[in-house]
Amino acid sequence: MTLQPNTIELMARARADLRMGLGVVLVGPDGGALVFSAETLTAARLAAARTLGAPVVALTARRAETLKARAYDGDVARVLLPADAGLGWVTALADPAGDLATPMKGPLASERGGDAGLHRAAIRLCKAARLLPAALVVRVPDAAGLAHGSGLTLLPAPEVERLSLAASPLNGVIDARLPMEVSDAGRLHVFRPENGGEEHYAIEVGEPDRAAPVLARLHSACFTGDVMGSLKCDCGPQLRGALAQMGAEGAGVLLYLNQEGRGIGLANKMRAYSLQDQGFDTVEANHRLGFEDDERDFRIGAALLRRLGFSRARLLTNNPRKVAMLDRNGIEVVERVPLRVGRGAHNTAYLDTKAAKSGHLL
Ligand SMILES: Nc1nc2c(ncn2[C@@H]2O[C@H](COP(=O)(O)OP(=O)(O)OP(=O)(O)O)[C@@H](O)[C@H]2O)c(=O)[nH]1
Numbered sequence: 001m002t003l004q005p006n007t008i009e010l011m012a013r014a015r016a017d018l019r020m021g022l023g024v025v026l027v028g029p030d031g032g033a034l035v036f037s038a039e040t041l042t043a044a045r046l047a048a049a050r051t052l053g054a055p056v057v058a059l060t061a062r063r064a065e066t067l068k069a070r071a072y073d074g075d076v077a078r079v080l081l082p083a084d085a086g087l088g089w090v091t092a093l094a095d096p097a098g099d100l101a102t103p104m105k106g107p108l109a110s111e112r113g114g115d116a117g118l119h120r121a122a123i124r125l126c127k128a129a130r131l132l133p134a135a136l137v138v139r140v141p142d143a144a145g146l147a148h149g150s151g152l153t154l155l156p157a158p159e160v161e162r163l164s165l166a167a168s169p170l171n172g173v174i175d176a177r178l179p180m181e182v183s184d185a186g187r188l189h190v191f192r193p194e195n196g197g198e199e200h201y202a203i204e205v206g207e208p209d210r211a212a213p214v215l216a217r218l219h220s221a222c223f224t225g226d227v228m229g230s231l232k233c234d235c236g237p238q239l240r241g242a243l244a245q246m247g248a249e250g251a252g253v254l255l256y257l258n259q260e261g262r263g264i265g266l267a268n269k270m271r272a273y274s275l276q277d278q279g280f281d282t283v284e285a286n287h288r289l290g291f292e293d294d295e296r297d298f299r300i301g302a303a304l305l306r307r308l309g310f311s312r313a314r315l316l317t318n319n320p321r322k323v324a325m326l327d328r329n330g331i332e333v334v335e336r337v338p339l340r341v342g343r344g345a346h347n348t349a350y351l352d353t354k355a356a357k358s359g360h361l362l
Pocket residue numbers: 218219220221222223232233235238259260261262263264269272273282286316317318319322339360
């Protein structure tokens with residue numbers, strides 16, 4: 001029935017539900033569970049979850065490592081909730097803000113055996129919702145009945161897993177002329193992914209020749225650097241430097257990808273900054289939060305370039321992963337054009353960490 005939402009649409013709804021603190025029901029081959037984002041969980045909903053069964057907190061192996069909890073499922077840990085654990089306990093497991101000041105009193109016990117597919121899918125949804133990657137999961141006997149009776153979104157966990165990894169098609173919404181400081185002949189295109197995710201933008205400078213390699217930049221959103229002039233990173237100078245070079249050469253294309261904070265969202269990036277104030281570097285901070293160093297999907301950049309009619313690029317970047325991903329996804333990078341601007345007292349350690357741990361070229 002065409003009026004009914006499909007799984008992609010239900011996933012978009014589930015992301016909004018989790019952000020609002022609502023539960024989502026997941027079903028897998030061996031049963032179902034009610035899941036909440038640990039970050040938006042309330043005491044009342046935790047109490048309600050306890051009436052249904054014995055909840056566990058699903059964490060990424062990265063977060064579990066910091067907490068010294070065992071991740072028996074490889075990438076996921078299922079931490080058992082002690083009988084007297086309240087909301088603060090769940091929050092402290094998810095959020096590293098208090099790790100140093102008020103360390104968790106372990107040892108934490110993890111569930112082992114059985115399948116962690118529901119837990120993995122719950123974490124995927126939390127990440128996609130740009131929340132902390134931690135979920136309260138309580139197995140329930142009649143998942144479909146619970147979803148229907150409570151008006152909660154019901155999703156098949158294997159489909160959540162599959163669709164989270166798939167590239168979502170992007171549709172062009174509109175493009176219009178945008179005269180800019182670097183070039184009178186600018187054009188901004190807006191693209192909207194079919195999965196309801198963040199929109200991305202492409203800015204054409206001049207009239208790039210589709211038959212020749214285009215001077216291109218894949219720029220990930222950085223509100224702090226691009227807009228606020230933050231000195232903690234090099235994003236602002238890179239953005240302006242790339243546009244200036246395109247203006248000087250007369251043509252280029254800049255993709256502005258809304259993957260703030262290397263794909264973890266601004267709230268989580270600020271959590272990472274707060275950890276950096278405690279002495280952790282940019283990579284350690286992401287790991288303590290439960291994320292990988294880089295959660296971006298660079299296939300989007302390749303798809304957008306192809307959509308715009310480009311097949312070869314001279315890529316402005318210091319990040320070899322961007323080059324490799326474009327090459328793997330149908331865009332031949334004929335040249336890597338270094339973009340070394342904006343190094344200063346506040347970001348030297350950050351740039352050195354990216355070079356030492358993330359493979360960036362200095
Ligand atoms: N999680 C996290 N993200 C950060 C931090 N500092 C900057 N960012 C984000 O890192 C991304 C940097 O994007 P880019 O400049 O396009 O990528 P890059 O990997 O540095 O590669 P090039 O600039 O092309 O060399 C942006 O999304 C920023 O918001 C940080 O300390 N933690």
